[in-house]
Amino acid sequence: MAKESGISKILAGTFVFLTISVIAGIVTMIIFYKTEIALMDPTPRPMFTSSTTSLPPVIRLPKNLVPQSYQVVNVTSPNQTMLFTGNSTVTFHCVQGTSVVYLHSRNLDVSGPVVMNKDTNERIGVSSMKNEEDTRNFLEIQLNAALEAGGNYSLFLAFNGEITENLNGVFVSTYAQGSPAFLAATNLEPADARTVFPCFDEPEMKAVFHVTIIHRRDTVALGNADMRGEIHSNILDDVWKVTYFYPTPKMSTYLFAFTVSEFTDSNVLCALCYRCVLPTQTYARPDAIAAGHAKYAANITGKILKFYENYFGINYEQKTLDQIALPDLGVGAMENWGLITYQEGGLLYEDGVSSLLHKEVIATLIAHELAHQWFGNLVTMKWWNDIWLNEGFATYLSFFAVAHMEPYSKMKDSYFMSNLHAAFEVDALASSHPLSPPQEDVQMTFEIEDMFDAITYCKVQSNETRNEYIYDVGVCMYLSDFSYKNTDQNDLWEYIQKAEDEDGGHTTVAKVMNTWTKQMGYPVITINTTNGEVYQKQFLFNDSSESSLWWYIPIRVMSNAAEPSLVWLESIKKDEFIAKSGEWILANVNCAGYYRVNYNRENWERLSTQLETDPHRIPLMNRGQLVDDAFNLARAKLIEVTLALNSTRFLQNERALLPWESTVRNLEYFVLMFDRSEVYGPMQACGMKASFCLHSQILAIDVACSNALPECSAMATKMFANWMDNNRTNRIHPNLRSVIYCQAVAAGGAKEWEFAWDKFQSSIDTSEKDQLREALSCTKKIWLLNRYLKYTLNPEKIRLMDVGSTILSIADNVAGQALAWNFIRAHWEYVSNGGAASLIEGVTRRFSTQFELEELERFAADNNLSPTKYLQQAVEQTQVNIVWVSENKDSVLKWFENETAS
Template structure:
C-alpha cells in the first residue's frame, strides 16, 4: 500500500467507489482505497452529548416518509491482532469504519426535507432518486449533527410528492467505539494461537449493540421501532475473519490478499435496533433442529474445550418449544448465537444473530457451578422469546417496551421448565421476578408499565424504561391475567396476536383486543382492557386487606413512604383458600370496600390469599388471622403452599417497612425457619433481612441479630452434608443459602470449613482446585472476608491468570468481600483501568464493594471523585448500589447535593425517596428491633 496518500484523497476515493452497488465494484474499491490505514486520522472520539431537539416540535422523526428497504455496505478496518514491526513506533490497529447506504422509502406527505437519525458520522455524497421516474432530485444542503443533534436533514431543491417512491444514498465514515456501544471493538486473549506461528495471543473483534437508539451511529437511518424495513447487507472484512449478520450468507469472495466480502440475504422486515453484525475469528458448534441452522460461536479455545456445548444442546429445544407453543415457526432458516468477551447488556436479541456476554453463554465443566446451567437456560430462553415478542411483533414506541421484555421474562419461565424439568425452577423464578418488581414499584417515583408516548422522548428517557418495572412487573401482570382468564384462553389470545400482527408494530391496546377475543370465544365475562389498564397505565400495586372477623376486603396503594398520598386502585383478582376449603377467586373492584363473608366464613380457621402468588399485590390480615397463619407455619408449615410460605414472610416484612403492621410481626414470621428446609421460604427471609442488615450493620442492633440468625440457620446448615453437593437441583440452592447465612453470621463450624477449604487451595502444590464449583463463590467470599492480604492477593492473582469466565466472575465478586479498607480502596482504583477490570464489569464490581459494609463509604467517595468517567455507562446502576445503606440525615443531604451538582435523574430521585423512607423507618423501629433480637437470643 502507498504510505504517502493524503487522508482527504483516501476518503474521497473511498466515497466514490462505495456508491458502486455491484460486487465487482468491490475489487475496484480495494484498489482505489490502496492507502496506508494507519496513516488515517479517524474521527475524534466525541463526548457524550446532551440531548437536544431535532425536527420541531419534539424528538421524533416526522411520519411523512416510510422506509421500505436498505442496502448497506460496511467496512470495519480493524486488525484482529497487533503487528509489531521494527522501527514502527505506533501499532497497526485502526478504529475506522466506512460505508455506504441506500434507503428506499415511500412518501406519505409532500416534503422538501428528508430527516433521518444520524450521530457522530461524517456523511458525504447524498443522492436522492425518484424511483418511479428514475430521475435524480437535487440536494441543496445537508445539515448533519449540528450541536450534537440526533438528526440528519437533507434539504431538496424540489419537494417529494405524496404517493411517490424515492431513495437516498449516502457515504459515511465513523469510529469503532472502545466503549461497548454502536459498533465497538472487543479484545480477548486466545490461549491457543488462532494461526500457526502466532506468538501474540491478544485478539480483536468487532460487534454491534444498537438497542435502543445506536443504529444511527452505524449508518444514517430511520431509527425508530415502527420504521420497519428489510436490510440487504454486505460486510468487507479481513480474509482470516468470519462475518456474521442477521440473515443467511448469500455470497462471499476474496477481493485481494488482505480483504474479502460477505453478503447476506435480505432480512425479514424489522426495526433498526435489531440490526447486527460481528467480525471475528471465532469458531462454532451446531444445535439440533429440523429446519433452522443453529450455530453457537465463541473463542476457538472455548469451542474446542466444549464450553458452548450446553448452550448448543438446549437452544434447539427451546426454539422448538416456542414454535410449538405459539404455532408460528421461527421466521428465518438460520440462528446464530455468539459469546462476546465484552457486551453491555447481558444479551441482545438481534434477529438471527443473538449476542451474549461470554460468561452467560459458556458452561465450563469442572469450573462453572452446576447452578450456572439454569442462568444460561434462562438467558437463552429470554432472548429466543424475543424472536416473537419484539422481533416478529414490535412495540410501536419505547413506552411499551414491556411488551418485549415482560413477555420474554414470562415465557422464559415455561421454556426452561420444559427443557430442564428436573431443575424445578419455575416457582423460584416467578417469585424472584415478583419481588424484583415489588421493590421498585413500592416507591412513588416508580413509573407506569405503559406511560404516554410523549413522556418517553430522549435516549435517556428510553434507557430508563429498561428496568424491573418493564421486565419483572410486565411478566407478573401477564401471569396474573393468564391465571384469571385461564392460561389456555390467554395462550389462544397470544397466538392470534402474534399471527395477525407478524412483521407489524403493536401497542398494549392491541394485546388486550386479542386476549379479549379469546375470552369472548370461551364465553368469558372479563373486560380485559378495563381490568389491565389499571395495572399498566398507573404506577404501583395494592395491598389487599382481609378482615376475617367482619368479612371486609379492601385495597390501598402500597407505598413504603406512608406520607405519600394516593387514591389509586385496581381490578384485583384475589385467589383465596383456607385450612378447610379449596382455592377460589374473587374480583376486587377499584375503590370499593366489599363484604365477602361467603369466601371468608371458615369457623375460625385461617384464610390465605394470593394462593401460589399468582397476583401482583400484597396481602394484609387482621391480627387474629396473622397469628393463625404464623402458628400454622411453626407447627405444620406444609399445609401452606411453599410459595406462600415465602410470600407471607415477604408481605410481613414489607408491610412493616411501610408501617402498616408492627415490625415485630415481621420478625415473628421468621421463627418457623428453625425447622424449615425448603429454599423459597429461606430465600425470602434472607432477602428481607438483608434490609435489616443494610440499616443496622453499623449499629448495636447487628450483634444480637447475628446471634439470632446463627440459631435459626444452625438446623438447616447441619442438615446438609457440606462435604458433598446434592444431586437434586433445588437442594443445591438450599445448601448454598445455608452456607451463606451460617458463615456471614459467623457460625464457627461454617467459618472453619470455608477457611480450611481456601487454605488447602492456597497451599496446594498443584493448580488443581478441589473446592466444588457450586461452593466456590460462597467459600471464596467468606475466606477472603476473614482473611487478610495473603488471601486477597492469592485470589487477585488467580483472577488475573484464569482464562475461565466463570472462575473470574466468582473471584471478582469474592475480592470485594475483604474487610481490609486499604485492599478495597486498591480494588476500586483497579476499576478505572480496563486492562484490570473490563468495562462491562465495572459497575457490578463497584456495587459488590458497596455491598460490603467496610466498602460502602469508600465507594460513595470514589464514584463522586470519578463521576465524569463512570456515569457515562453505569450511572443509574451505581446510584442504586451505593445508596442502599443510606439511612441518616447527613447521607440524605449529601445525596441531594450530589443530585443537584452532578446527576439529576430518575435513579437519584428514587434513591432520595428511599433514603427518606429509610431514615423514618430506622428512627421508629431501631429500639423495638433491638429489644426483639435481645429477647429472642436470651431464650
C-alpha cells in the same frame, strides 16, 4: 462526530473501490432546482417547544416518509484502525409531500447525499444538509424539489464513524489469543443504530436490510441473516474479504447487528419440529470452542426453539441462528434477529468448573433471548413506552421454556418469586412508573433507558386476572396477525378479548388490564376476618404519599376449612371473609395476583400457628410470600415490625428452600439498615442460630459465614488454603466456590487476596473469573478494597462491562460502601459508562441518614445528572429509610436481644 478527521489509506482505498462510480455521479450530476419553496408543500420542521412552555420537545421523526429497505456497506478493521467507513442507500415511500428529509445520525461524518425518484429514475437536487447536534440527532436534508405523496424514492449517503470503546454502537473488544486479538461488534438498543449508519431510527419504522461487510481476510463477519457469499478482494495489500448477506426480514433498526472477529463456531445442527434442519452456530473464542465450553448452549438452543415453535404455532422466521459470546458487552445479552450477542458468562459453561446455578442462568438467558425472536423481533412495540411487550413476555416465557427442558427443576418457582419481589420493590415507590406510560412521557433517550427496569421485565409475569387458556389463544393470534408489524398494548387486549368472546366469557379485557398497566404501583388488600371488611389501597413504602388509584382485583382465597376459590374484590359479599372460631383465611393463593395482603392481627397469628404446627397446609409459594408480605408491610408501617420478625419462627421446621430464600432476602434490608449500628451484634447471633436450620448447603454456608460463625469461617479458610497449597487442582465443589471464595477472602489478608487476584487474571473460564472477581470485593482490608477500586479504572485489569458490577460488589461489603461512594463521585465520568443507573441505586442502598441524603442530592446537582427515575428512586428510598430506621431501631434491637437470650 469521529475524533479523527481522516481514515487510513487501506480503508480509503477499499471505500473508493466500492463507491467510485457513485462518487463520480455525485460530482457530475447534482443539479440545484430553482423551484419556489412555497410551491413545494414542505413538511414543517420538527422543533423544540419554547423553554417557557410546559409542553415536551418534539423529538420524533415526522411520519411522512416510510422506509422500505436499506443497502448498507460497512468497512471495519478494528485491529488496524478505530474508524469504520461505508455507505447506505435507504429506499422509502412518501405518504405526504415534503421538500425535507429527516432521519437520524449521531457521531457520523456524513457526505455525498444523492436522492433519486425510483419511479422515474430521476435525480432530485439537494440544497443543504446538516446534522442537529442535540438530543434529536436529526440529519436534515433540504431538497430543491418536493417529494410527491405516493412516490418512491431513495437516499444514498457516504459516512465514516468511530469504533468506540464504550460498548455502544460499533465497539471494539480485545481478548488474549496468544497475542492480543481484536474484534468489532454492535449493540444498538435503544437508539444507537444512528451511530452506525444514517437511518430512521425508531422501532415502528421497520425495513428490510441488505448488508455487505468488508473486513480483513483472516476474520469472520456475522450478520442478521445467513451469508449469501464471500469474495476476496485484491485491494492494496490483498487481505480483504467481502461478505454478502441475504436480505433480513422486515425489522426495526435497533435489531441491526454485525460482528467481525477471528472466533470459531460450534457448528451444531439442531433438528427442529416438522421441518428441515436449522443450523444454529454458537461462536466464541477459539480456545473456548476447542475446550467445549459452548456445547451446552449449542445443544439446548434447538430444544428451546422447538418449544417456542410448538407453543406459538409459528416457525422461527430465519434460515439460520447465530449466537456469539463476546468478551465485552454492555448488557447481559441482546436479541438481534438472527445474531444474538451475549456476555461470555451468559453463554459459556464448563463441566466441573461452572456451578449448577450458572447452568440455570445460561438456560434462562438463552430462553429469554429466543423468546424475543417472536416478541420483539417478529412483532415489535410501536414505541418504547410499551417495551414490556418485548421484555415482559420474554421473561415470563423463559420460565416455561426452561421448566419444559428441566421438568424436575424447582428453579421456576424460585425465579418467579425473585422476579416478583424485584418488581414489588421498585413499584412500592412513589417515583415508580406505569408498565405502559403515555408515549409523551418516554421521549428522551434517558427516559427510554429508564424503561428497562424490574417493572418492565418482571411485572407482567404475575396476574390472576387472566385465564391461561384464553390468554395463550389470544397471544398466539396476536403474534400471527401482527407478524412483521408494530403494536401497542391495545392490540394485545383486542386479541385476548377475541379469545375471551369465543370462549363465551364476559370479561372486558382492556377495562380490567388497563388498571394494571396504565397505573403505576400495585394494591395492598386488607382483610379483617373479624368483621369481614375488605378494601384496597396503593401499597407505598412512604406512608405520607397519597393515592386514589384503584384496580380490578381477583382474589383466590382458601381457609383451613375450604379449598381455594376465586372472587373479585368488588363482588365480595359482606360476610364472605368472616372467619369462624379458630379459622384462618389465606388470600392470593399461590401468589398469582400482583398485590400484597394484610390481615387483622388475629388472622396473622392463626396463620403463624398453622405454619409452626403443619406448614404444608399452606401452599409453598405462600409460605414464602407470607414472610415477604409481612416484612414489606412492616417497612410501610402497616404492621408492627415485631409481627414480621415473628413470622419467621416456623422456619426451624421448614425444609423447602423458597421460604428461606424469601426470609434471607428480606433480612438483607435489616442488615443494610443496621450493620453499622449496635443492632448488628444480636442480629448476627440470631443469624448463626438460623444457619443450623437451613437445608440448602450453599445458603446455609452463606448465612453462617456472613454472621461470623467461627466454624464456617474456619471451614472456608481451610478449603481455600488447601487450594492455595495445591493450586493445580481446585477441590472446592463448583456449586460452593462463590461462597467459599468470598468467605475465605473476607477472613484472610493480603496473601489470600493476591492469590485470588492472580487466579482471576490467569483463568480463561468465564464462570471462574466472575466468581473470583466478586470474591475479591469481600475482603475487610480497607487498603485492598481501595486498590481494587483503582483497578476498575484500568480496562486491562477490569473490563469496562465489569466496572459497575465490581464497584457494586465492593459497596455491598460494609467495609467498602463508603469507599465505593467516594470513588464513584471522584471518577463519575469513567465509571458511569458501566451503568450509571445501577451504580446510583446500588451504592446508596445503605443510605439512612439526613447527611447521606444531602450528599446524594449534592452529587446529583454537581454532576448535572438527568432527572432519571433511578435517581428519583434513590432519593425517595433514602428518605423512606431515614424515617423507618428512626421509628423501628429500638424495637428491632429489643427483638433480636430477646431472641438471642432465648
